Amino acid sequence: MAVTLTDSVLKDIHRRMVRIRRFEETAGKMMENGKIPGALHLYVGEEAVASGVMVHLSNQDQITSTHRGHGHLIAKGGAFDRMFAELYGKATGYCKGKGGSMHISNLEVGMLGANGIVGGGPPIAMGAGFSNKFRKTKNVACCFFGDGASNEGSFHEAANMAGLYKLPVIFVCENNGYGEYTPQRNHQAIVDVADRAAGYGMPGVVVDGMDAVAVYEAAGEAIARARAGEGPTLLECKTYRYYDHVGVRGMGLTYRTDDELAEWKKRDPIELFESRLQEQKIMSAAEIKAVHDETLAEIDAAIQFAESSPFPDASAILEDVYA
Amino acid sequence: MAVTLTDSVLKDIHRRMVRIRRFEETAGKMMENGKIPGALHLYVGEEAVASGVMVHLSNQDQITSTHRGHGHLIAKGGAFDRMFAELYGKATGYCKGKGGSMHISNLEVGMLGANGIVGGGPPIAMGAGFSNKFRKTKNVACCFFGDGASNEGSFHEAANMAGLYKLPVIFVCENNGYGEYTPQRNHQAIVDVADRAAGYGMPGVVVDGMDAVAVYEAAGEAIARARAGEGPTLLECKTYRYYDHVGVRGMGLTYRTDDELAEWKKRDPIELFESRLQEQKIMSAAEIKAVHDETLAEIDAAIQFAESSPFPDASAILEDVYA
Amino acid sequence: MAEAVATPVANKARTLTYVAAINEAVRIVLQEQPNSFVAGEDVGGAGGVYGYYHGLQKEFGADRVFDTPISEEGIIGLGVGAGATGCRPVIDLMFMDFMGECMDEIANQLAKMRYMFGGRATLPVTVLTMAGAGASLAAQHSQSLEAWLCHLPGVKIAMACDPYDAKGLIISAARDDNPVFVVLNKMSLAMKGEVPEGAYTVPLGKAKIVRPGTNYTIVSWGRMVHECKAAAEKLKAFGIDAEVIDPRTLQPLDLPAVIQSVKKTHRCMIVHEAVRFGGFGGEIASQIQELAFDYLDAPVARVGAPFSPVPFSPALEKHYVPNADSIVAGVKAQLGL
Amino acid sequence: MAEAVATPVANKARTLTYVAAINEAVRIVLQEQPNSFVAGEDVGGAGGVYGYYHGLQKEFGADRVFDTPISEEGIIGLGVGAGATGCRPVIDLMFMDFMGECMDEIANQLAKMRYMFGGRATLPVTVLTMAGAGASLAAQHSQSLEAWLCHLPGVKIAMACDPYDAKGLIISAARDDNPVFVVLNKMSLAMKGEVPEGAYTVPLGKAKIVRPGTNYTIVSWGRMVHECKAAAEKLKAFGIDAEVIDPRTLQPLDLPAVIQSVKKTHRCMIVHEAVRFGGFGGEIASQIQELAFDYLDAPVARVGAPFSPVPFSPALEKHYVPNADSIVAGVKAQLGL
Ligand SMILES: Cc1ncc(C[n+]2csc(CCOP(=O)(O)OP(=O)(O)O)c2C)c(N)n1
Ligand SMILES: Cc1ncc(C[n+]2csc(CCOP(=O)(O)OP(=O)(O)O)c2C)c(N)n1
Ligand SMILES: [Mg+2]
Numbered sequence A, B: 001m002a003v004t005l006t007d008s009v010l011k012d013i014h015r016r017m018v019r020i021r022r023f024e025e026t027a028g029k030m031m032e033n034g035k036i037p038g039a040l041h042l043y044v045g046e047e048a049v050a051s052g053v054m055v056h057l058s059n060q061d062q063i064t065s066t067h068r069g070h071g072h073l074i075a076k077g078g079a080f081d082r083m084f085a086e087l088y089g090k091a092t093g094y095c096k097g098k099g100g101s102m103h104i105s106n107l108e109v110g111m112l113g114a115n116g117i118v119g120g121g122p123p124i125a126m127g128a129g130f131s132n133k134f135r136k137t138k139n140v141a142c143c144f145f146g147d148g149a150s151n152e153g154s155f156h157e158a159a160n161m162a163g164l165y166k167l168p169v170i171f172v173c174e175n176n177g178y179g180e181y182t183p184q185r186n187h188q189a190i191v192d193v194a195d196r197a198a199g200y201g202m203p204g205v206v207v208d209g210m211d212a213v214a215v216y217e218a219a220g221e222a223i224a225r226a227r228a229g230e231g232p233t234l235l236e237c238k239t240y241r242y243y244d245h246v247g248v249r250g251m252g253l254t255y256r257t258d259d260e261l262a263e264w265k266k267r268d269p270i271e272l273f274e275s276r277l278q279e280q281k282i283m284s285a286a287e288i289k290a291v292h293d294e295t296l297a298e299i300d301a302a303i304q305f306a307e308s309s310p311f312p313d314a315s316a317i318l319e320d321v322y323a
Numbered sequence C, D: 001m002a003e004a005v006a007t008p009v010a011n012k013a014r015t016l017t018y019v020a021a022i023n024e025a026v027r028i029v030l031q032e033q034p035n036s037f038v039a040g041e042d043v044g045g046a047g048g049v050y051g052y053y054h055g056l057q058k059e060f061g062a063d064r065v066f067d068t069p070i071s072e073e074g075i076i077g078l079g080v081g082a083g084a085t086g087c088r089p090v091i092d093l094m095f096m097d098f099m100g101e102c103m104d105e106i107a108n109q110l111a112k113m114r115y116m117f118g119g120r121a122t123l124p125v126t127v128l129t130m131a132g133a134g135a136s137l138a139a140q141h142s143q144s145l146e147a148w149l150c151h152l153p154g155v156k157i158a159m160a161c162d163p164y165d166a167k168g169l170i171i172s173a174a175r176d177d178n179p180v181f182v183v184l185n186k187m188s189l190a191m192k193g194e195v196p197e198g199a200y201t202v203p204l205g206k207a208k209i210v211r212p213g214t215n216y217t218i219v220s221w222g223r224m225v226h227e228c229k230a231a232a233e234k235l236k237a238f239g240i241d242a243e244v245i246d247p248r249t250l251q252p253l254d255l256p257a258v259i260q261s262v263k264k265t266h267r268c269m270i271v272h273e274a275v276r277f278g279g280f281g282g283e284i285a286s287q288i289q290e291l292a293f294d295y296l297d298a299p300v301a302r303v304g305a306p307f308s309p310v311p312f313s314p315a316l317e318k319h320y321v322p323n324a325d326s327i328v329a330g331v332k333a334q335l336g337l
């Protein structure tokens, strides 16, 4: 049963995108302020993908994510306070500080973890999709992965098995044109990752990943097919990340041009969407601003929560290894 | 520079096929007689593939093989005596008895080994293809692999890299319809493995793998492209194995029907080829018989060699671990 | 501490082969646990290349016992994803040698997911796999790689030396809420032994005194347990009455049982089929000398395979794999007999 | 036997960072060996995510220093196939944690091809990879997995503790005709040390006495060597004058150097950053007690990481990774001080 594009759905998508953007910008700042240890891979620029897909999903539907996972968790319903606490390495974080950015997760909302292994998600999502079918639910599993990840053998094996068993899995390729600092043309001889779908007996669809409505519609179709037992889809969303591969300014490498970045920013997914909302009189400028303001207030409170939370005790090291 | 289909090429292909068939039937017998230890995966039925490809190759061109590797080595120029000695586990074998059937190899003729790991060959062939290009040779690397192996991540990664770097590699899929006892429809949702080629930016070609001339022609084109620097090809040959997955009669499972086997045998690659040779007056029945007889005599001598060769001494265990 | 030698069981015992015991165990698991399934290469139609799963697809249906593509990383991933979302997968990894194909899925996902998520994921995944040399299957189909798993927090490892243990360990593994590997041995497939009917468990983390003894301790697992028993008989001629202990699981490891024995016998040896260098024997030997230093009359000895891949030729392989004679030779060298 | 502490070199020494030393070594390898090339994720355009390969693509061209897809099995396979056919590949495996993705290619192909082929293949392949915790990179980017490799006949393993060794070990590895892993540590990247100009080697299989001592032996490798040196200073207060030995390569392993030291000092400890349980320390400890049993005044002690994945939070990680204090505590516990 596909969700139809009502005003409330549009507002929902918008809210998710804003929440991701604001969270990520704050996270970037906090990292630069030395508050967040480790590696941070920001999702800014790609918000339309997570939001356009996730609006179709319930907490019983699962997703797998990547190293660039905050956006997925936010769009899936993750709470800012527990997320920031995790990024800070605090005991109150979603993973009690054991996972951090690269393993942030919340199984209660069906988010099976960010993953530090490129290509780590597809086999797990395939397994979750199998589980959904095996347990005779109508749930789907959505697997987010990058253009770079599409070259891992794990993607191939998972896609083949999903196609073979007609599993309710949507392989959402977030093609941002780069795997770290390597442009797509230097990591694969194809332009559309979706061209691989035919090899697994599933449809391959390409959409504009900066256009949340396009993502929403294509994802809706794929998810409806999956829920109907018609098997997986490979949905490729062409998108772009605004910040560097890791952190905000990264290593200062010149692997892409300012012009290219500027060109993509002209089609910023949130600005595009907000113009549309205003043009179509679905939300006023003030209403839009209110979403941003509420989000920022929630972030302030979440930062407060994270900063005032305790670090885990050393004794926690040996806990949670086994059930 | 493609080889043209002269009479002598036809005779050459024929001779290779006969050599494989006769060797394999003898090997099967010797296994049943308890002379050959371990696991034996016979190539009988698939001779047209190895022979149709290998006739294009020199000793400087490399191949990688599979667990079903005798046919590849024979077609590439392996000597019966050294091969049988290896299957017997003798010190005079190609691998001094350390490899056996699943690792039989002869680097002098460019045969980079049978491989006990399904999907073990593609990355190695890709590496050899890279080496050919890097060292500025015109050599090619041919990678033989099964329909079952096409589901390993290693195939995916190797194919993507070969496509990306435009390497002189021919991925020869020997699609015999089964991975062990699992029919293709139970291991992948596609009919033609060649459909995967598009995902790697290379052409995918399907040929009748029982027709050595068809294989010869398609392989010739792919190899010529590779030598010309135009990159890899995925060449799928539809074929069939006559004996069981392992050994001669195997485990006696009923995973395929006698009818199916009979149907394929009607198109036996050697019989088909011999009829054609006779029809086209390229070889007479007597000449054909002579090829078989010579082969059988060579096999007798090779068995003699293997049986009279010594087993390796226990001290050999610790040799050849390091250079 | 170690279990008594003759494990008393309520059920009537019969003699079954190792393969039949595995089959029975998996059948019980499928009966007991509605969310369990068996996935692996050729486990469905063929019933497994060694017949462990014979008849199970017919009995439980192709939804619950099914063939997978040759995709080891995918297969373990199927276990991780399904295990984390309410299923209790039983995954067949045909040969232990193929762990290399799925080691990321094992080491970085299966073993770590629970910990990385702060204990908020549970992975009740059983992996059955087959180790061992002796069948002339050469370097890629003969390895004993339990050391890779033992160094990996988050998984448990059981080594089944006979039909009784195979059945009991598989049932324990499947009832456990953690990833558990049950390592089987290809040279034991036809071995017969008493196996009670119905469900019983061999507890994870409890060693078994396979042969009681008074003045020497041998710790071993998997098929080598039988070679050690044979060696113990031969050692009698040298006045050695060896106690043979099979830890049965290497993680959790019943070290107290080992230490208790060594404190009594003062001399000991670890025997495993894996390559000696860097093998798990090193861990146990180290712990023994740490925990029972003052009780040792001789250094802790170890017997394992030499430092090479497994050779194909039977002429080499028979010298490669440890056996009763090489164990006896090791004891004699250790004690200067 | 172990090399002298101050390795005399003809060339003028300068101070370089670990990263710069690596870079210089790889440059020398590319200069020396026309059939060598460097392949790995982001090694070309970006010069490596930690800058090891900075400037090399520009200098040697994109044919010889190039980016690969994110395909670890493919990358090691590239090394195997090219190495067996006349090239001398230098392969970058960004993080050692990613070995799981390519363990089949490492264990079943790279390590075994020569043996399986009866010695008729040669694989001069160098793999550079980075281990180590301490940067809050959590469970999948912080591991020290050398134990997997040490149990694997057919590969050599070098552990580079400082800039000097990093350069010399890489050059040795690349000149060697075997697969050699050079394991680097991510917490040492900015470390500075004296590094001679030009080509020199640190021989594979020769331990180094990092700090001479008289009554205690510490064996350690990689970054832990420095923690051991610091611990040795602290131990002086307890009348302990510790000799710190870095084997530099774990395969081949310079056991004679270790045994010689232990026979002199009578007490010893193995320290590694890897998880203690099942780690390579067990092998060394076992061998020490086998070969120097009568010389030992106390059990061989081991310090390593606890039995859990590497936690993310700095609050946990700082207690997880061994350091000078935990080493001192280990010695005190061992000796009852
Ligand atoms: C198995 C593995 N290989 C390499 C890496 C290092 N790495 C982290 S992110 C990344 C790039 C991933 O590219 P892509 O999949 O396109 O995702 P993006 O970062 O563009 O979102 C790489 C190579 C890793 N984490 N895991
Ligand atoms: C990595 C790995 N997985 C599984 C096996 C067991 N196995 C050996 S041959 C085979 C079937 C291979 O099928 P295919 O690639 O189609 O080749 P065919 O036997 O049909 O020639 C399997 C599953 C193996 N040897 N290696
Ligand atoms: Mg990308």
Ligand SMILES: [Mg+2]
Residues within 6 Å of the ligand: B146, B147, B148, B174, B175, B176, B177, B178, B179, B180
């Ligand atoms: Mg096949």
